[in-house]
Amino acid sequence: MDSTIFEKINSLDPNKDIVALKKAANILKNDGLVAFPTETVYGLGANALKDDAIKKIYVAKGRPSDNPLIVHIADKNDIYPLVDSVPKNALILIEKFWPGALTIVLKKSSIIPKTTSGGLDTVAIRMPNNNIALALIKQCGFPLAAPSANTSTKPSPTLASHVYNDLNNKIDMIIDGGKCDFGIESTVVEVFEDSVNILRPGSITKEMLQSVVNNVTIDKAILNNNLNILAKSPGMKYKHYAPFGDIFIIDGNINNIISYILNCLEEDKKNNIKSIVIASDETIKNYSSFNTLNIGSRKDLHLIAKNLFNLLRECDTLNIQKIYIESFLEEGVGLAIMNRLKKAANYKIIKV
Numbered sequence: 001m002d003s004t005i006f007e008k009i010n011s012l013d014p015n016k017d018i019v020a021l022k023k024a025a026n027i028l029k030n031d032g033l034v035a036f037p038t039e040t041v042y043g044l045g046a047n048a049l050k051d052d053a054i055k056k057i058y059v060a061k062g063r064p065s066d067n068p069l070i071v072h073i074a075d076k077n078d079i080y081p082l083v084d085s086v087p088k089n090a091l092i093l094i095e096k097f098w099p100g101a102l103t104i105v106l107k108k109s110s111i112i113p114k115t116t117s118g119g120l121d122t123v124a125i126r127m128p129n130n131n132i133a134l135a136l137i138k139q140c141g142f143p144l145a146a147p148s149a150n151t152s153t154k155p156s157p158t159l160a161s162h163v164y165n166d167l168n169n170k171i172d173m174i175i176d177g178g179k180c181d182f183g184i185e186s187t188v189v190e191v192f193e194d195s196v197n198i199l200r201p202g203s204i205t206k207e208m209l210q211s212v213v214n215n216v217t218i219d220k221a222i223l224n225n226n227l228n229i230l231a232k233s234p235g236m237k238y239k240h241y242a243p244f245g246d247i248f249i250i251d252g253n254i255n256n257i258i259s260y261i262l263n264c265l266e267e268d269k270k271n272n273i274k275s276i277v278i279a280s281d282e283t284i285k286n287y288s289s290f291n292t293l294n295i296g297s298r299k300d301l302h303l304i305a306k307n308l309f310n311l312l313r314e315c316d317t318l319n320i321q322k323i324y325i326e327s328f329l330e331e332g333v334g335l336a337i338m339n340r341l342k343k344a345a346n347y348k349i350i351k352v
């Protein structure tokens with residue numbers, strides 16, 4: 001592959017950069033790969049309806065081919081040709097949350113290739129709330145399949161530079177649209193006539209879904225932390241979000257957490273292990289004689305979600321071998337934060 005084109009596009013008014021936007025759309029029309037910003041994380045886009053284009057995504061990311069992709073559309077009505085039917089529950093969710101960070105899984109129509117759906121007879125669809133993403137899909141005139149634009153197993157990218165670090169020279173173009181608003185991937189739900197099941201928690205929480213539809217459940221694979229339960233969202237079973245260093249989540253009473261982490265940092269120092277603690281506004285001063293990264297205030301879980309992947313990548317830049325992080329309550333957005341953290345830590349949770 002020739003070197004990757006890197007272009008900034010105005011995130012408030014993408015049409016101000018119409019030349020770059022058209023360049024990106026042309027690449028996609030020729031079955032190429034373009035990374036673009038969404039409000040959650042950067043996506044790696046390809047024509048969702050073309051087998052040849054989709055295959056390139058799996059190769060560039062090193063992604064297992066049974067892990068299906070999310071199809072991104074620019075207008076709510078564009079869902080109809082892609083699915084068998086749209087149940088009433090799905091319509092309610094679309095009305096309330098699109099454009100936005102909610103991905104809806106429904107029975108697919110025949111125009112979705114099996115490569116896009118990872119061999120499943122369902123398809124995951126979302127309308128992103130990002131001007132560049134919407135303008136790009138409109139320029140293309142077809143939906144874009146877009147997984148997060150990271151190398152498989154690495155933390156999802158929240159900046160164009162993260163995409164560059166992972167995928168430079170492996171894809172045709174990267175659009176730089178600044179930092180993603182949410183920093184954590186969309187909530188994925190499967191929707192039935194009379195119930196909704198959360199397959200991947202995100203910033204649209206169970207409580208928010210419950211405010212408009214009945215019978216919202218959280219999939220067992222999320223709650224049980226058990227990799228052996230066959231995950232219905234195939235992506236959830238793979239190693240994910242992991243920096244090079246080992247992550248340890250420390251859970252329990254906050255004073256116990258702090259003293260446990262201080263002990264570990266002290267031990268690591270003696271053993272010449274480069275370690276760090278990811279702490280919050282509320283606790284960071286306790287670790288002042290060690291390496292620290294501040295994830296934000298515990299009172300603002302959205303900010304913590306926004307910073308999480310960025311800080312995990314920062315640990316790689318600093319060549320950190322061991323990362324200690326204080327746990328968060330699994331409520332509201334905290335469920336999504338802990339879900340990503342547990343995977344990043346390969347379920348190494350220490351109760352104190």
Ligand code: TXA
Nearest residue numbers: 040042043068122123124147148185186233234235236
């Ligand atoms: O926020 C997001 O969702 C980002 C941006 C770019 O839109 N995309 C993203 O895509 O996170 P990806 O491929 O990294 O994650 C897609 C998730 C995976 O866990 C996958 O298994 C699940 O969605 N998924 C996709 N299609 C599915 C289907 N038909 N049934 C169940 N789960 C599905």
Ligand code: MG
Nearest residue numbers: 147148156185
């Ligand atoms: Mg991903």
